[in-house]
Amino acid sequence: MLERRGAGMRHDRHLRHALIDWFPQARVRAARIAVVGAGAVGNEVVKNLALLGAGAIDVFDFDRVELHNLTRAVFLREADVGAPKASALAARAAEVDPAVRVTAVEGDFWDTLPLAALAGYDCAVAAVDNFEARVRLNRMCRIAGVDFVSAGIDSRLASLEAFPFASNPDCACYECHLPESAYQRIAARYSCGGLRRVAAAERLVPTTAITASVAGALAASAALRLGRDAGDGARRVLFDTIGGGASVAALARRAGCAGCGDLGERPRVLAARAAWRERIAAIADDVAVQTSDPLIVGYACARCGDRSRAGQYVLRRARDFDDRIAICAACGEPAVRIDIRDEFTAAELVRLYPDRPPPAKFAIARAGDGALCLDFETDDQRPQQPQRRPE
Numbered sequence: 414m415l416e417r418r419g420a421g422m423r424h425d426r427h428l429r430h431a432l433i434d435w436f437p438q439a440r441v442r443a444a445r446i447a448v449v450g451a452g453a454v455g456n457e458v459v460k461n462l463a464l465l466g467a468g469a470i471d472v473f474d475f476d477r478v479e480l481h482n483l484t485r486a487v488f489l490r491e492a493d494v495g496a497p498k499a500s501a502l503a504a505r506a507a508e509v510d511p512a513v514r515v516t517a518v519e520g521d522f523w524d525t526l527p528l529a530a531l532a533g534y535d536c537a538v539a540a541v542d543n544f545e546a547r548v549r550l551n552r553m554c555r556i557a558g559v560d561f562v563s564a565g566i567d568s569r570l571a572s573l574e575a576f577p578f579a580s581n582p583d584c585a586c587y588e589c590h591l592p593e594s595a596y597q598r599i600a601a602r603y604s605c606g607g608l609r610r611v612a613a614a615e616r617l618v619p620t621t622a623i624t625a626s627v628a629g630a631l632a633a634s635a636a637l638r639l640g641r642d643a644g645d646g647a648r649r650v651l652f653d654t655i656g657g658g659a660s661v662a663a664l665a666r667r668a669g670c671a672g673c674g675d676l677g678e679r680p681r682v683l684a685a686r687a688a689w690r691e692r693i694a695a696i697a698d699d700v701a702v703q704t705s706d707p708l709i710v711g712y713a714c715a716r717c718g719d720r721s722r723a724g725q726y727v728l729r730r731a732r733d734f735d736d737r738i739a740i741c742a743a744c745g746e747p748a749v750r751i752d753i754r755d756e757f758t759a760a761e762l763v764r765l766y767p768d769r770p771p772p773a774k775f776a777i778a779r780a781g782d783g784a785l786c787l788d789f790e791t792d793d794q795r796p797q798q799p800q801r802r803p804e
Contacts, residue, residue: 426510427466438466442512445469445533446636449522449550450540451476451498453485453620454564457629458540458636459502460487463509465637470506470515471534471799473522474499485622518799523549527790528557528682528775530799535579536560536636540629542618544595545602548672551587552705554578555673556680556775556786560639563587564632568619571628573650574664575635582679584646585664588672606753607707607731608738623654675703675777680784682775684791689770690763692787696778698760702787706773707731710765711752712738719743726751728765730772 425431430438444467448458451474462470478486478493478501486502493501503517518525523546531537537554539547539562547563554561554576561576577584602610631650647664668674685692696702709731712723722742726734731753739749759778762771770789778785 430466441637442466442468444535444637445471447471447473447522447526447531447534447537448540449473449526449537449546450542451486451502451517452482452540452542453622453625454566454628454632455498455538455540456486456488456502457625458538458564458632459506459515460509461629461633462636463506463513463515465633466510467513467637470513471518472499472503472506472515473518473520473526473799474502475519475521485620485625487622522546523774526553526799528553528786528788529684529791531559532557532682534559536562536639538632538636539563540632543598543602544591545599547587548591548599551576552672553774555582555586555676556682556777558582558679560636561587562632562635562639564628566618566620566624566628568621569624569653569655571624571631571652571654573628573631573635573652574647575639575650576647576664577639579639581646583666585666586647586670586673589647589667589670590649590664591672603732604736606751607755608751608753609732609735611735611737627652627654675779675784677783680777680786681780682786682788684793685787685789686770687792689766689787689789693759693763696759696780696785698758700759700778700780702757702759702762702776702778704755704757704762704771704773704776706771707753707755708771708773709734709751709753711750713750714741714744714746714748715750716746716748717741717744728772 427438430436446462446467448455448470451472459470459472476498478489478496478498480494482489488502488505497519499517499519503515507515531553537550537559539550551561555578558578560579563574565572576586604610649662649664652659683692709726709729712726713720719741726738740747741749773789775789776787
């Protein structure tokens with residue numbers, strides 16, 4: 414029903430927002446947000462952003478809808494079981510407000526979201542259920558200078574961590590306060606070299622729609638406010654949905670942090686897909702270069718010396734394979750020595766990859782007093798689009 418305001422009538426779905434003197438509807442309408450994860454929290458984040466009138470929301474997820482998702486995901490239905498989560502979520506979220514563009518990007522964001530495309534967002538929200546995805550997205554946002562929000566839940570607590578990288582590039586990052594137990598969880602899923610562990614048991618965290626809705630509200634609010642209301646830096650909010658208590662803590666940057674200790678304030682990013690040789694030539698041969706992905710550079714059986722399968726694995730990403738490749742095809746023993754590295758000199762990278770860039774998203778090199786980031790997915794610095802799968 415239309416509401417009267419003065420002598421006229423306003424056909425404005427955001428009329429009530431306009432009555433809030435501190436609510437920046439124009440800025441919200443211009444916002445472009447990346448939401449990584451289309452599960453319980455992702456549904457709530459997208460719901461709130463759409464209701465608030467955010468301009469564009471891109472949803473990244475590689476998973477498919479399962480029946481147990483339906484108790485916590487407001488946009489998913491039984492008819493969606495088996496369908497891609499991102500597409501099912503985006504299709505219904507788009508009905509909330511036709512003026513809000515909601516787009517699904519199916520696949521792992523690490524493979525579908527280039528650094529140059531990430532730089533075009535106002536904020537990226539991690540609504541995922543694993544630490545390694547948060548760690549990776551945190552580092553990407555830190556490099557690109559894009560605000561990062563991480564939202565998490567269990568059966569009782571909702572947590573929110575906000576990192577205003579755009580306005581405060583020297584603030585703490587997600588890894589600055591990550592406990593050792595989180596790295597142990599990552600190690601349980603990956604070998605020390607980065608191969609996926611076949612026998613890794615998935616740790617299921619019980620959650621409810623209540624904690625998801627609270628985390629989604631906190632995340633949407635932070636995503637839209639960070640650009641102007643960053644305050645002094647990174648912060649963590651913890652909310653108890655049963656007791657009603659909440660705490661807010663400032664997060665200080667930690668020296669030697671694995672996520673940001675090598676980046677300085679903000680690294681200089683250079684497109685290096687087509688201009689790979691030119692970019693690497695600008696770095697001294699003996700300068701250490703760290704690739705974003707561990708790479709397989711050696712493969713041979715220590716028992717029988719067989720290297721017949723080396724061509725299938727060498728010079729590729731470790732995360733594309735699991736630990737079964739350590740079983741020798743010739744003798745059947747788990748004796749294959751796999752050399753996996755993520756740190757090289759510039760000269761080594763040129764020798765290993767003479768005619769193409771390494772199969773990594775990017776690499777970081779120290780250049781004088783600052784850091785240099787070589788973006789291996791981008792040919793130039795023009796705005797990019799997420800790499801969507803073919804229809």
